[in-house]
Amino acid sequence: MYDLSVIIPTFNEEENILNIIEEVDAVLKKSNLNGEILVVDDNSQDRTITLVREMHSKKENVNIIVRLADHGLSQSVAEGFTHASSQIFIVIDADLSHPPALIPKMYEEIRAGNDLVIGSRYMEGGGIRQWPLKRRLISIGATFLGRLLFPDITDPVSGFFAVKKEVVVNAPLRPKGYKILLEVLGKGTWENDREIPFEFVDREIGSSKLKFRTITEYARQVVDITFYSFFHHQSAAWREWKKVFKFGIVGLSGIIVNLGLLQLLLMAGISGYISLFFAIAIAILNNFIWNDLWTFRSSSQRRTTSIWQRLWLFYTVSAGGAIINYGIAMGLTNLVGMNLLVSDTLGILVGFIWNFLINRRFTWGRR
Template sequence: MADTYDLTVIIPTFNEEENIAAIIGAVNEIFLRSSIHGEVLIVDDSSKDRTIEIVQEIAGQNDNVRLIVRREDHGLSQSVVEGFGAARSEILQVIDADFSHPPELIPRFYEAIRHGADIAIGSRYMKGGDIEQWPLKRRVISLGATVFGRILFPEVTDPVSGFFAVRREVVFGAPLAPRGYKILMEVLGRGRWHSFVEIPFVFKDREEGTSKLRPDTMVDYLRQCAGIARFSISRRAGPVWEEWTKIVRFGLVGLSGILVNMGLLYALTEVAGLYYLISAAIAIELSIVNNFVWNDIWTFGAVDNLRFERKVQRFGSFQAVSMGGLVINMAILYLLADVAGVYYLVANLAGILIAFAWNYGINRHYTWVRA
């Protein structure tokens, strides 16, 4: 009967002969120091160097080290998913072979899952996280991918991290469609999870070997994002669906605010006889109040409606963000219409869209950060 473990550390490899013995030794040392009964599962994509041979030698001397050699459908994400299925524990940790992910943090991930989190994510972009020794091009690509990923998962600061742990039930039987390098995106988009924690870490570029980043990596990533979005829409469930529901509601509330604004501007000017700029100021403010109330109740479903001070704080934040959006709208309109010569209605539409993205993004992350 196969032994069962507290934790499985899955290490996907391809041509990692310079690093593989050291990373296995480091992980086993962490197991020993932390009293974790763990296994090391190497999932290799038919390496052309001595990686397979080295792992076989180590596995022959260590019962907790196993090797899977994949002969077809190569790819990091595919390797990790195969590791999910072969693991002999209920907690699964994914880590790179090149020491870009610090193995000494493994016990923190393990404890986070043990204490109730479904997913524990290593973040380079939260306080305490960083990236060292990375060229500007890779920083820009990574940041761009992260920003795009946060459209789908706005509460996760590093949704494209390759350093994470997950409870087996999150991925067991989940319709994962792994491609490329961003396997965490698949887990977040298609896995069965409710809670996550993030653990800051400093990413260090590989010391030995060469990077596996290819020119088509971004294309695979964009296809993956589109697939996750389609999956969520078809299922009408999951965190991506919930987020897009909030975006649509936020947009509808914004449209209601336009109607309130226009209606009040007309009534106060034509009926009440106020100077149109005074009417406009009142109409803008009351449309902001309208938008706040509906977003608070309907879009984000704030649960502390009886706490007046929290509602006042949210309104103050919403007011400031709305004023910022107004400034952005006007600035874009001026720059495109007066400076770039774009037709003013098209320029105004661009300003509205950019201001909408500003309003939603800032309010989502600060005004209603945990709604």
């Protein structure tokens, strides 16, 4: 039985395939890991298949699956998952963009209890070398979308990751396109993850297969995962959506506190401005308490920061939200003559999104 399976998707990689296999194999040997190397090929028209088969006759831990239908990177990796014969899978590109030297560390992190270990280009210590601006922009856009679903993960579309078999084996993966990791994050069952920084090096040889269709497929995948999460509450994306809903309910409670208190203070004969000031301040306090104890109760910041720090941040972010709300409402009404109730509704919506995203990231974020 193998300790781990290294899955390498390939399509026309004759210039790279032997190098990557040799490198991976050397890293495994050096770390005393008994690893299987599984190449999943989409019926390459160059010598990739022949080269791997030759390699197989020399090293019995090197195997190849040649696929004849349903061409695609994600589909190939998913097929690799169903054929791999160990409990831990590591996915790595063939073109030497990902450093095989990190494989033992990823393996150790899985053994240490993580369900998923992601090689990240976007965390401190990671990076991308030699990418043209266009590629960078596309990647940043894709990463931003992915982070809406998985905000704690800096690189949810990385092609270099390790995963426990049980995370993916029963997951209804519907892989399409390039972003198999997003599919695993969205449909797999997992709790703990870890990211490891690495520097992505652009391929030196062979050709890129990225097409425009990749982008539209990706957008569709994000929507698909969102719907999936609404109906599968064990999924990680649902954990995020739940927070959005809770945050909204807390916001509604804040409106009630705000209006109720304003009424009470006015009845007690306190002047309008002072009453309003206290009504708003206490409503924000109300929202903070419920969000801290309920919406974000599992946030690790609750153990690593003081409540005063979080409270101060929350007030600051809320002030920003109020300014955004005010600015949008006044702006749309003064500039394009929109009805104030309509423009204020839009202002509230954008303010809500701001409040959620910024508090999610800073007040109750992971780092």
